[in-house]
Amino acid sequence: MREALEGSQAIARAVSLAKPDVVAAYPITPQTHIVENLSKLVADGNLHTEFVSVESEFSAASVVLGAAAAGARAYTASASQGILLMSEVMFNIAGLRIPLVMTIANRAVGGPLNIWNDQSDTMAVRDSGWIQLHCISNQEAVDTTIQAFRLAQETELPVAVNMDGFVLTHTMEVIDMPDQADVDKFLPPFEFARKLDPANPSTMGTLVDPNWFSEVRHSHHAAMGKALPKIEEIDKLFAKQFGRASGGLLTVEGDKKAKVAILAMGSVVGTMMAGYEDYKDEMPARIVKLRAFRPFPAKALRDALKGCEKLVVIDRAISPGLGGVLGTEVSAVLSTMDNAPKVYNYALGLGGRDIQASTYKDLLKAIENPKAPRFSIFDVDLKKLPPEDR
Amino acid sequence: MAPRSDNSTRLSELRKKHGRPPASPSEPKAEMSPTLREEQPRFRGLESGHRACQGCGEALAARLVMESAGPDVMVANATGCLEVFSTPWPQSAWRVPWIHSLFENASAVASGMEAAMKAKGKNTKVLSFGGDGATYDIGFQSLSGMLERHHNVLYVTYDNEAYMNTGIQRSSSTPHAASTTTSPAGAERMGKRHLKKDLLSIVAAHHIPYAASASVAYPADLQRKVRYAMGVEGPTFLVIHSPCPLGWRHDSALTVEIARRGVECGLFPLVELERGALTNIMPIRNPRPVSDYLELQGRFAHLFKKNDYRAVEELDHLQALADHNIATYGLRGDGIDPVDTTGVAQVKRGGPLAGRN
Numbered sequence: 019m020r021e022a023l024e025g026s027q028a029i030a031r032a033v034s035l036a037k038p039d040v041v042a043a044y045p046i047t048p049q050t051h052i053v054e055n056l057s058k059l060v061a062d063g064n065l066h067t068e069f070v071s072v073e074s075e076f077s078a079a080s081v082v083l084g085a086a087a088a089g090a091r092a093y094t095a096s097a098s099q100g101i102l103l104m105s106e107v108m109f110n111i112a113g114l115r116i117p118l119v120m121t122i123a124n125r126a127v128g129g130p131l132n133i134w135n136d137q138s139d140t141m142a143v144r145d146s147g148w149i150q151l152h153c154i155s156n157q158e159a160v161d162t163t164i165q166a167f168r169l170a171q172e173t174e175l176p177v178a179v180n181m182d183g184f185v186l187t188h189t190m191e192v193i194d195m196p197d198q199a200d201v202d203k204f205l206p207p208f209e210f211a212r213k214l215d216p217a218n219p220s221t222m223g224t225l226v227d228p229n230w231f232s233e234v235r236h237s238h239h240a241a242m243g244k245a246l247p248k249i250e251e252i253d254k255l256f257a258k259q260f261g262r263a264s265g266g267l268l269t270v271e272g273d274k275k276a277k278v279a280i281l282a283m284g285s286v287v288g289t290m291m292a293g294y295e296d297y298k299d300e301m302p303a304r305i306v307k308l309r310a311f312r313p314f315p316a317k318a319l320r321d322a323l324k325g326c327e328k329l330v331v332i333d334r335a336i337s338p339g340l341g342g343v344l345g346t347e348v349s350a351v352l353s354t355m356d357n358a359p360k361v362y363n364y365a366l367g368l369g370g371r372d373i374q375a376s377t378y379k380d381l382l383k384a385i386e387n388p389k390a391p392r393f394s395i396f397d398v399d400l401k402k403l404p405p406e407d408r
Numbered sequence: 409m410a411p412r413s414d415n416s417t418r419l420s421e422l423r424k425k426h427g428r429p430p431a432s433p434s435e436p437k438a439e440m441s442p443t444l445r446e447e448q449p450r451f452r453g454l455e456s457g458h459r460a461c462q463g464c465g466e467a468l469a470a471r472l473v474m475e476s477a478g479p480d481v482m483v484a485n486a487t488g489c490l491e492v493f494s495t496p497w498p499q500s501a502w503r504v505p506w507i508h509s510l511f512e513n514a515s516a517v518a519s520g521m522e523a524a525m526k527a528k529g530k531n532t533k534v535l536s537f538g539g540d541g542a543t544y545d546i547g548f549q550s551l552s553g554m555l556e557r558h559h560n561v562l563y564v565t566y567d568n569e570a571y572m573n574t575g576i577q578r579s580s581s582t583p584h585a586a587s588t589t590t591s592p593a594g595a596e597r598m599g600k601r602h603l604k605k606d607l608l609s610i611v612a613a614h615h616i617p618y619a620a621s622a623s624v625a626y627p628a629d630l631q632r633k634v635r636y637a638m639g640v641e642g643p644t645f646l647v648i649h650s651p652c653p654l655g656w657r658h659d660s661a662l663t664v665e666i667a668r669r670g671v672e673c674g675l676f677p678l679v680e681l682e683r684g685a686l687t688n689i690m691p692i693r694n695p696r697p698v699s700d701y702l703e704l705q706g707r708f709a710h711l712f713k714k715n716d717y718r719a720v721e722e723l724d725h726l727q728a729l730a731d732h733n734i735a736t737y738g739l740r741g742d743g744i745d746p747v748d749t750t751g752v753a754q755v756k757r758g759g760p761l762a763g764r765n
Contacts, residue, residue: 039527040520068523073553077516080509080550084484084520087507090527092520110509214482214505214521216532221500223508225492 020194025156025187028195029095029121030055032163034065035201036119039090039208042070042081046100048133050123050187053095075100079107079120086111086118087222089213091167093118097183098125101139105146108176112147114223115238117170117210118177120148121163124284124334125183126369134370135183137284137334140311141343147238149177149245150312152283156181156191158264162309164196165252165264168205172252173245174212180311182285182334184370196260204259242313249310265307267315270322273302278382279323279359281306281348282332286366286373290332293378301382311344316351323352329359330381336365341393364396371397450475458501459493463660465624465650465667466490466566470537472627473564473648476634479504482521483535486514486542489573490566512546514538515554515563522559533562533638540567540581543647544605555614555643562637562644568652569604576655580605583675584729585722586707588655593710598722603729611645612681619645620680625668629678629690629752649676657706669701672749674730677737691741693750695734698726 023031029052033041041060043053059065068085072078075096082092096104101122111118122140126132140150149169153159159181166177181187196204212220226234250266257263271287272280272294280290280303287307294305306322306329308315323329329352333342340346345363352358362385367373377397384390400408453474460467470490482505485491491508494501509517518536525532536554538547543565554561570588571577578591583604587593591600612619617640622630630648637644651667653660670676671690675698678690702708702723711719711726734740741748 040523042520042523068527070519070523070557072516072519073549073556076513077519077550077553080513080516081520081523083509083513084507084517084522085524085527086520087517088482088521088524090520090524092524106510107513114507114509214507216480216482216505219503219505221495221502221506224495224497224500226497230497 019197020192022190023156023193023195024051024190025159025181026051026123027055028156028160028191028193029163029181029187030059031195032160033093034059035196035198036091036093036164036167036205038067038093040068040070040082040085040092042072042078042085042092042094043096044072044075044078044100046075046096046098046103048098048125048183049100050095050097050183052121052123052187075103076107079104079111082118082120083107083111083114083116086116086210087114087214089208089210089215091208093120095121095123097123098127098133098139102127102142105143108143108146108148111176113234113238115174115241116176117174119163119166119170120176120178121159122178122180123183123187124180132369135185136368136370137180137182138336138368140178140180141335144312144343147175147242148312149173149175149242149249149310150180151177151249151309152180152311153186153264153309154285154287154307156186156189157193157262159186160193160195161256161260161262161264164201164205165256169245169248169252171206171208171210173241173248174210175241175245180284185285194262200259204256246310246313246315265309267310267318268306268308268322270304271307272305273298274304275325276302276304277325277327278329278385279304279306279326280330280332280378280381281308281344283308283311283344284334286332286334289373289375290378293375296375297379301379303378303382308344314347314351319348319351320355323355323359326359328385329361330385331361331363332381333363333365334367336368336395345393361392362390363393365394366396368395451478453477453479453481453502453504454494455501455503459496460489461654461660463653463663464489464493465652465663466539466568467493468663469566469624469630469648469650472624472630473535473634473646474504476631477533477535477562477638480531481533481535482506483537484509484514484518484521485536486538486547487511487573488539488542490537490539492573511542513550514542514547515550515561518561518563519554519557519559522561534560536561536563538563538565539572540565540569541571541579544581544607545579551611552614555611555616555645558616558642560641560643562634562646564646564648565607566650567647568650568655570652570655572652572655581607583726585711585726587710588707598710598718599707608645608647608679608681612684614643615684616643616645617641618680618682621647621649621676621678623649623667623671623676623678624651625664625671626678626690626749626752633680655707657709658704662704666701666704668749668753669696669704672696673698673701674734674739675701675726677733677739679737686737689737689739690752691745691748692734692739693741693744693748695740698730699723702726
C-alpha cells in the first residue's frame with residue numbers, strides 16, 4: 019500500500035513486518051525515531067516482540083547479540099556516537115558470526131558535536147566484519163531492511179543497513195509498504211543452526227590462540243566473499259516478488275557509455291541523479307550507485323567502469339591525514355584494472371552541509387582542470403579559517 | 409610428606425580399587441566400577457580437565473554453582489580467568505550452552521538471551537558469570553541495567569578481589585591495604601588506599617528479589633543460595649568469595665581455610681537480602697581477629713612487618729572494618745547454632761536443621 023511516511027517511521031514498519039523476537043535500543047544523542055515508532059507499535063499491540071530499553075548503546079548491541087545467539091530474530095538501530103560506543107560489540111557480533119540486523123542512520127561523529135548527516139560513523143566500523151549496505155531512498159531502505167533479515171539468516175553474518183540521517187530518516191516520502199503476507203512468504207522464520215540450546219549445548223566465544231586465529235579470520239573473510247552473490251540473489255528474489263529491486267551490489271545510472279563517472283553511496287546518489295537530469299545534455303556522466311560497501315564488489319565495480327577515463331568518488335567521511343575512505347578503497351580496487359579511470363576523490367557534505375543537484379555540474383567542471391587535486395574537501399570555505407589553517 | 413614413589417604406588421592402588429583406567433599400558437587394567445563422585449547424582453555443568461590453577465577458588469565456586477543450577481540453563485560469561493581457563497579452543501569444559509562476548513557486557517548479553525527465551529516461551533534459566541573486575545568495575549553499568557529491567561537472570565560474581573587474569577591489578581573489590589601490581593606496597597604506600605566497594609548493598613538497592621553473598625568455604629550454604637535463586641522469577645545476584653592462590657599469594661592447599669577465616673573474621677559477611685531488606689545472615693560462632701585471615705596471604709605481608717607503625721595502623725583499620733560488618737549485620741551469634749560458621753560446616757544426618765523446630 020502506498021502511503022506518505024517519514025523515513026524512521028517507514029523503517030519501523032518494515033522491521034515490524036520482519037516480526038523480530040527481540041528489539042533493543044538506546045536513545046543516545048543523536049538518535050532517530052525508529053525505535054520510538056517501534057515502541058509505539060508494541061504498545062498498540064501491532065508488534066509482538068520483547069522490547070528491551072537498555073541503559074546504553076553498548077548494551078543495545080550486547081542484548082541483540084545474546085538474543086540472536088539464543089535463537090531469536092533480533093534488531094537494533096543506532097547512529098553516530100552510538101555506533102562508536104557499540105563498536106567493540108559490533109566487532110564481537112561479527113567475529114562470533116551472529117546473524118542480526120541493525121539500521122545505521124548515518125551521522126557525523128564528534129568532536130566537535132555535530133548531529134547532522136555524513137557517513138563517518140559507519141566508516142569508523144568499516145572493518146568490523148558486518149555486511150554493510152547503503153540505501154539512496156526510503157523505499158530502498160524499507161526494501162533493504164526486509165532483505166537484510168533474510169541475508170543475515172542465510173549468511174550467518176550481521177547486516178547493517180545504512181541510510182542517511184535527516185536526509186532520509188527525517189524526510190517524508192511516498193512508500194510502497196509491502197504486505198505482511200508477502201513478507202511472510204519472502205522471509206522464512208528465523209533459524210540459527212549454532213544457537214545456544216540446552217538440548218544440544220555448545221560453547222561460543224572461546225579463547226582462540228595463534229594456532230587458530232588466522233583460520234578464524236580466513237573463514238570470516240571467505241564468508242563475506244560468499245555473501246556477494248547472496249546479496250544479488252536476494253535482491254533478485256525480492257524484485258520477483260515485490261516488483262522492484264534495490265540495486266544488488268551496485269548499479270550504473272545516468273549515461274552508461276559516458277567517459278566520466280561519479281561514484282557514491284547513500285542519498286547523495288539521488289542528488290547526483292537529479293543533477294544528471296538537469297545537466298545531461300552538456301555534461302553526461304555515468305552514476306555508479308554503490309549499494310554493497312562490505313563485502314566490497316571489486317569485480318562488479320571494475321566491470322561498471324570499463325571505458326571510463328575519469329572517476330569522481332564522493333566521500334561522506336574522511337580519514338584525516340590520508341583523504342577519503344571510499345575513494346581510497348576504490349583506487350585500490352582499480353589498481354588491478356587495465357585502463358583504469360583516473361580517480362578524483364572529493365569529500366562532500368560533511369556534518370550535514372547541503373549538497374545540491376548543481377554539485378553534479380561543479381564536480382564535473384572541476385576535474386576538467388588538469389591541475390585538479392586528487393583529493394579535497396570539495397565544499398570547504400577556506401575564507402572561514404585563519405590563514406595558518408588553510 | 410610421603411616420598412614421591414610411595415605416592416605413585418598409592419595412586420595406582422586407588423586406580424585399581426576404584427576401577428580407573430591404568431595410568432600406563434603396562435599397568436594391569438582394573439575392573440571398572442564407578443568412583444564415589446561418579447555415583448553421586450550431581451550435574452557436572454563445568455567438567456574437570458580445565459586449566460585453572462591448583463587451588464583456584466573460582467573454579468571450585470563455578471563447579472558448585474553449576475551442580476546446583478542444573479542442566480536447563482545457559483550461561484553468559486564475561487571475559488576473565490573463568491572464561492580463559494575453561495574454553496581454550498577447540499576444548500571446552502562446559503556441558504551447558506555457554507557464550508562469552510566481552511569483558512563488560514555479560515549482563516546485557518544475558519538480558520538478550522533471557523528476552524529470547526521469553527519471546528520463544530521457554531523456561532531455560534539464564535546465568536551470567538563474571539569476576540569482580542567484570543562486575544564491580546567495567547560491567548557495573550550493564551549489571552545495573554539488567555537488574556533494573558528485571559530480567560530473569562541469576563548473576564554470579566566470583567570475587568577474587570583483583571584482576572587476576574591480567575596480572576593481579578587492583579579492582580574496586582580489592583580490600584583496603586591489599587598489595588596488587590597496581591597498588592603495590594612500598595616505602596610510600598601500604599597497598600590499596602581505598603575501601604572495597606560494597607557491591608552487595610548497591611545491588612540490593614535495586615530492590616531485586618534476592619541478593620546474597622556466599623563463600624567457597626561453605627559449599628552447602630553456597631548451593632542452597634543458588635537453588636533458592638534458581639527458583640526466583642526475576643533478577644537474583646550472588647557474590648562468591650573465591651580465594652586466588654596466585655593473586656593472594658597463599659599455598660594452594662589453603663584456599664578453603666583462608667576463605668573460612670575471611671568469613672569468621674567478619675571481613676566477608678555471608679548475608680541474604682530480599683527486595684533490599686536483610687533477611688538472613690550466617691552467624692559467626694567464634695569471631696577471629698583479622699590477622700588470622702591476613703597472615704596467610706602474601707598480599708598482606710607488609711602489614712606484618714616489624715617496627716612499622718603504619719602496619720599496626722592498617723591492621724587496626726582492617727579490624728575496625730570487620731568489627732563494623734559484625735555490628736552492622738549482627739553477625740555475632742548467641743551460642744551454638746546449627747547454621748552458624750561452625751555448625752554449617754559439619755555434616756549432620758537429615759541436614760543442618762534436622763531436629764530444629
